[in-house]
Amino acid sequence: xxxxxxxMKLALERGFYFPSCEIxxxxxxxxxxxxxxxxxxxxxxxxxxxxxxxxxxxxxxxDGCQIMSKSVFVASGHIGNFTDPxxxxxxxxxxxxxxxxxxxxxxxxxxxxxxNEEIDSLLKNNGxxxxxxxxxxxxxxRFNMMFRVxxxxxxxxxxxxxxxxxxxxxxxxxxxKTMRGRLPLGIAQIGKSFRNxxxxxxxxxxxxxxxxxxxxxxxxxxxxxxxPRFDEVKNTTLRLxxxxxxxxxxxxxxxxVEKGLIPNRLVAYYLALLTEFYEKTGIDVSRxxxxxxxxxxxxxxxxxxxxxxxxxxxGWLELxxxxxxxxxxxxGHAETSKEKLEVVDPxxxxxxxxxxxxxxxxxxxxxxxxxxxxxxEEQAKDETRAVLKLKPYLAPVLVGILPLMTKDGLGEKxxxxxxxxxxxxxxxxxxxxxxxxxxxxxxEAGAPFAITVDQTTMQDDTVTVRxxxxxxxxxxxxxxxxxxxxxxxxxx
RNA sequence: GCGACGGUCGUCCAGUUUGGUCUAGGACAUCAGAUUGCCAAUCUGGUAACCCGGGUUCAAAUCCCGGCCGUCGCACCA
Numbered sequence: 001x002x003x004x005x006x007x008m009k010l011a012l013e014r015g016f017y018f019p020s021c022e023i024x025x026x027x028x029x030x031x032x033x034x035x036x037x038x039x040x041x042x043x044x045x046x047x048x049x050x051x052x053x054x055x056x057x058x059x060x061x062x063d064g065c066q067i068m069s070k071s072v073f074v075a076s077g078h079i080g081n082f083t084d085p086x087x088x089x090x091x092x093x094x095x096x097x098x099x100x101x102x103x104x105x106x107x108x109x110x111x112x113x114x115x116n117e118e119i120d121s122l123l124k125n126n127g128x129x130x131x132x133x134x135x136x137x138x139x140x141x142r143f144n145m146m147f148r149v150x151x152x153x154x155x156x157x158x159x160x161x162x163x164x165x166x167x168x169x170x171x172x173x174x175x176x177k178t179m180r181g182r183l184p185l186g187i188a189q190i191g192k193s194f195r196n197x198x199x200x201x202x203x204x205x206x207x208x209x210x211x212x213x214x215x216x217x218x219x220x221x222x223x224x225x226x227x228p229r230f231d232e233v234k235n236t237t238l239r240l241x242x243x244x245x246x247x248x249x250x251x252x253x254x255x256x257v258e259k260g261l262i263p264n265r266l267v268a269y270y271l272a273l274l275t276e277f278y279e280k281t282g283i284d285v286s287r288x289x290x291x292x293x294x295x296x297x298x299x300x301x302x303x304x305x306x307x308x309x310x311x312x313x314x315g316w317l318e319l320x321x322x323x324x325x326x327x328x329x330x331x332g333h334a335e336t337s338k339e340k341l342e343v344v345d346p347x348x349x350x351x352x353x354x355x356x357x358x359x360x361x362x363x364x365x366x367x368x369x370x371x372x373x374x375x376x377e378e379q380a381k382d383e384t385r386a387v388l389k390l391k392p393y394l395a396p397v398l399v400g401i402l403p404l405m406t407k408d409g410l411g412e413k414x415x416x417x418x419x420x421x422x423x424x425x426x427x428x429x430x431x432x433x434x435x436x437x438x439x440x441x442x443x444e445a446g447a448p449f450a451i452t453v454d455q456t457t458m459q460d461d462t463v464t465v466r467x468x469x470x471x472x473x474x475x476x477x478x479x480x481x482x483x484x485x486x487x488x489x490x491x492x
Numbered sequence: 493g494c495g496a497c498g499g500u501c502g503u504c505c506a507g508u509u510u511g512g513u514c515u516a517g518g519a520c521a522u523c524a525g526a527u528u529g530c531c532a533a534u535c536u537g538g539u540a541a542c543c544c545g546g547g548u549u550c551a552a553a554u555c556c557c558g559g560c561c562g563u564c565g566c567a568c569c570a
Binding site for chain 2: 009012013019022024025026027028029077078084086088089095096097100143145162163195197198199201202206299300301302380383384385402404405407432433434435436437438439440441452454455464466471473
C-alpha cells in the first residue's frame, strides 16, 4: 500500500477528511470536507501560520468575499487569460486545447487573441482531425476555469474567486489608509478559492473548492533590498532548484542574495520565513525545494516565480507559489476602477504604485503533506505500531486520559482529571479496552501524550505521562499536569 | 474530458465467471457485558454494506444500458 493510500485510509477512518455529499450518488468530484480531527489540525495550522508569518512580520489580515464582481476579473486578467479555446471531437468527444493542438501539429504559433472563428479556420485549413479517432472537430468554444454565478433576479454576472488574493488587491487602498500602512506591508488572508478543474484528482491535492493562505507583500520596487529584519533570517538555509541544473543547492538566505540566486533581499527574506514556518509544521524540509519557474511555466502575471515543493509519495507537490507580481494587479485595478492606488513611501516622500510579492499557500495540500510526513510504522513486538507524529501544537488531541481500570475509584479519578483539563486542552477520555489498545488508538490519532491513572495515583496523587514517540513514561503530580501540557505546546 | 480497469459493512476482502440455501460471509475497527490490569489479551453478544437509476428474468450483488465516483495513462493544472 502506498503512503498516499495509508494517509487516505487514516483520513477516512479517523475523520480527518472525506468526500463531500458522499451519501448522494451525484456528488461531483473535487469537493472534500474536513471532519472533526481535520478541522482541528487545520485550525491549528492556521494559528501557526498567523504566529510565524502574519504576527512575526507585522502583517495585516483581511477576510474577503468569495463572490466578486466581474470587473475584478476583467482587471485581474482572469476573464481574458483564464479562458482557453477548446475543441471537441464530434465523434469521440475528446477535448483539446485548440491553440496548443494547432501549434503541436503545424508548428505555427497561435496568438492568444485570435477569435474562435479564426481558430476554426486554422483547424480547417490545416485539415486537422481528432488524433484519437480521426473524427471531425466541432466549433471552437471557450472554457473558463472560474465558476460563474448570477446575482439577484437578473442573474448579474459575477464569479467565485479563483484565488483569494484579488480581495487583498481591491481592499489594499482602504486597508493601507485606515490602518496607517507603510511599505513594505504584508496583507494576509485565509479563505476559499474556486477553480473548475477539468480533472480533479487525489483528494486534497487537486480540489475545485480549496483553502488558500495568501500573503501579498506590497513594496517599493526601488527598495527591494531594504529589508531591516533580513538579519533574522540571513543564516536560514534555502534549498534552491532549477530544472536542468540537477541537484538542489542549499545556501543561506544571505548567500543566495549575494550570489544572485535570488534577485533581492525581500524575496529571500520571505522564502526564509516560509522555510522556517514549514519546518515547524513537522514537514521534512530536507525533502523540500524552491523551484525557480521558467518563463513558460510562470503564471501570466508573474515576473519571478518560485514554487515551494515537497516530496511526497505522489511525487513533488507544490505547496506554495511565490510570485513576484510586480505592479500587474494594482495597475490593472487602478485602470479598470479609475481609482488611484499609488501611495507615498515615507522613505523618499515619493508616490509609488507598489509592487507585490506573493506567497500563495495551499492549505489542503499542506495538511495532506503534514499527515504523510508524520505517519510512520514500526515493529513493536509482533505488531506494527502506526504513529502519527504530529507536533503537539498541531495535534487534534493533545492528551488522552486513561484509567488503568475503572474500579477502585480509578475511573472516577480519571474523569475528574479530564474535566479539570478539558477546557484548556484538547483532551480525550477513554476507558474502553485494554490499556495497550488505548495507547495505540491515541498514537494513530496523533496524540503526543497519554495520562494514565493507576493505583499509585490513589496513594500519592501522581499519574504517568506517556510520550507517544518514545513510549517512555514519567510520573507527574496531578496539580502539575496543566503546566506540563502548557509547556509541551510551546513552539520553539 | 478521452481510454483501460474498478466500486459489497467504518476499513480491507470473499461472493459475480455459470443469476437461485446470499435471509450477503470473514478479518480488523467499533459498541455492550464478563474477565484481566501498563503497551493492539480473552470470551459472549450487538450495530453495520451490495454506488445511483433503468432494463432483462419467476428470480439480480451477479447479466444488459445510462449516470456518478475512484485508480492509472493521455490531456489539463492561470
